[in-house]
Amino acid sequence: MAKFVLAGRTDCPHYARAELLADRLQRSLPDFRIQKISILPHEWQEWLESTCNRNGWKHEESPMVWRELVDQGGKGMLLGGFSDFLEHCQDYYSVTSDMPADFMLNVAAENLETMMNLVVEEQLRVSLIKPLHIWISSALNPTSHFLIPNLLSAEVFPHVSAISLHLLDLEGNEEGLQWLRIETEDMALRQLHQGISDRYREYGQLMDTRANKEVKVIVSGDSFVNLKCSLLLDNACSIGSHQFVTMATQLENEAKAILAKELRVRTSEITNVIVWGNISGSFYIDLQCATVFNYDGAIKGPAFFSQKAQNILHDRKWLETDFQELVRCQRAAVVSKSLRAAAMTAANGILAVLKAWNGICSPDEVFSMGVLCPGDYNLPDGIVLSLPVTFTDGKWSALLDLTVGDELRERLQLYASELRQVCQITNAHTIHNTHFHSCSLLLPFKHIVFKTFKKSIGTN
Template sequence: MAKFVLAGKSDCPHYAKAELLADSLQRSLPNFRIHKLSILPHEWQEWLEATCKRNGWKHETSPLVWRELVVQGGKGVLLGGFSDFLEHCQDYYSVTSDMPTDVMLTVAAENLETKMNLVVEEQHRVSLIKPLHIWISSALNPTSHFLIPNLLSAEVFPHVSTISLHLLDLEGTEEGLQGLRMETEDLALSLLHQVTIHTDLEQAFQDADVILLLDEGWSDDSDEEEKRKGLSDRYGEYGRLMDTRANKAVTVIVCADSFANLRCSLLLDNAHSIDSSQFVTVSTQLEIEAKAIIARKLKVRTSDVTNVIVWGNISGRFYIDLQWAKVFNYDGAIRGPAFFSQPAQMILHDRKWLETDFQDLVRCRRAAVASKSCRVAAMSAANGILAILKAWNGICSPDEVFSMGVLCPGDYNLPDGVVLSLPVTFTDGKWSVRFDATVGDELKERLQLAASELKQEKEL
């Protein structure tokens, strides 16, 4: 059995005549099948050239007819134009068409009107779909493979019906991004509307609702000065593009191992029309790493440790503070039900360990993971981003404490205009800095040093 494909301009009289002849044959012959493609007049030439190039054909007029061998399989065979199709029908089926010219013109006009109505209906249908646009930069970072499957879910975005995912990577290859897109589509996630890939800044951050900036894969040969220069140029451009293209209510989250606070500060300097509270840097990965170290020492689960605070420069001078930290399910002198917790500082009596070894262990934790697994700590990075997004979307307790790099509000005697990691809580989709933390002289000094370090990074 053969299937014919009939394609032509919507307003072409010969296409209309061939169409009615094909309909007549399909009604009377059980093994005759026709598939019709009505192309808008202004799109016809481009479509024809692309189709002929793809199949190695030469054809210049409307309509275009070819035959596909659906039983044997294989490449389609060009039949030709209207005259060739008419001759084929006469030779094989002894059927011809005697449609007068005025009827041909009438049917052609009806075809065009029908096609235009279908286009309008499709545009209206598409306009009813309002996807959430999520952009991931440096999308070929290993973190994406752990982030994407959990990101596109109702657990993270409970009030979203559909998501358009945009994968941007300026260092990566288009082939690599194509592979990531295929993997994402293969997940068959119910919220996923479409995946698009980008290897340049031509469309970067257009209509963005959420932007997740992952760490770039800088060359190992790059020195610190080159990295800073590259970051300054890139994140300055990122900020300007967000300012002009992204939605004004966009959420921007920076996740990086190096110069994390500096990146966020560069974005803020160049995105003047977007509220500074919508730009944050993830400290959650450090929180998780600190919790894991405490949990191992106290022989509890990592999830049993809560409300750890990270102060300062996330990828530089930071300090892990346990003044609000709680420990559940600790097997000590005092026991209680599952909801019972004890202050971490009461259980951890070794103050010297907390101020020295513990801080060093957290600082080296990520490098230790990378050396053993031979890759970056991608899972904890993805988990940190997801934790912040869930809290931002209302999936957290109002008492739960998070650490984030935010534009310093000038409290704790810190200079304005510096991005520092501070304790925050989320309420009704908005975060606010906790101002009731105890900040002694020693911690103030640490924060001043962190602020000085960040100002120096920015000046350099």
């Protein structure tokens, strides 16, 4: 079978002549196939250069014809322009073209008019769709491979009919992003409206100038996440601080896993573990709200019956020393053994926070979130610390009905002081040149940011 690809400027007379010749051959020859690529005049040169560079060809005019080696694999074989295609058809198929010049011009004009009408129709169609825009930075991180299918499954955003997914990775390559885009589109998920790969440096400034002021931002990662959230806040001054959170669900889940092993229950049967402090630095695991279901102890009840974790765990020394250290070591152990396992944990945590932010959780469920200190617990202003929060009607609020003793308050003051010093060091290293790049202080910017945009950048 002979398969040819015919590409050319929409308004090109020679493209029109080659197109009609190819149609004639396809109608009369059962083994002849033609694929047409019509490019708008203002896009032709860029498309031509890109295609030639990708295939190692040299061609400078419209149209361009090549043969796909469908039986042999590999890249196509360049045939040339219209004259080369005409000569090939005459030699191999004894078919020629005798189209008058004025007819060629008329067909070319009709092609352009038809294409412009299609463009206008598509723009109108797209303008009627109001998708939810989701931006993922560090999109080539393994976390994204677990996260993206769930984001587009209608479970996290049940009332959203279309999603535009934007993939960013400052340290990745364009080819990797394009493959991720293709893989996402190949899943044929109903909610996916548009997928875009792009690169931006000034995330905070971008949100400040272009994002919907109701944008929601989640920061997740293994290093300096509180600091990164602070930097975004500093560069997006027009957006409310309540719309930025740093995710501590990974630490919560790691703490639950250790407790579950100690109590011989499932991890899912432990709830409301609290993480205070610097999520990727100095933190404290607090169990004053933690509850345990299905514990095999002296007191038993139905499936909905729970007990306070502190009433079951009597070894206070273990809770204050060994348990805290085990949680600190757990993440490092998971990452060292399986990057994929850590990515699954991160994706699961992000999805849990998104569901809570969208109202898909109980108002009594407690989450640990790194947020700009709201003035509670006698903490200093301007510091992002992990605190216990609950979600109601799409908004989080600090959980105030807690006991914060002198020892915990001292810990929090120490954590705040450490973070303030890191922020001062960062400022001394010129934030503009470092906070969105790899550097000795910040390390690779490996976090996930979700931004819901009313007006997308780079999309219709």
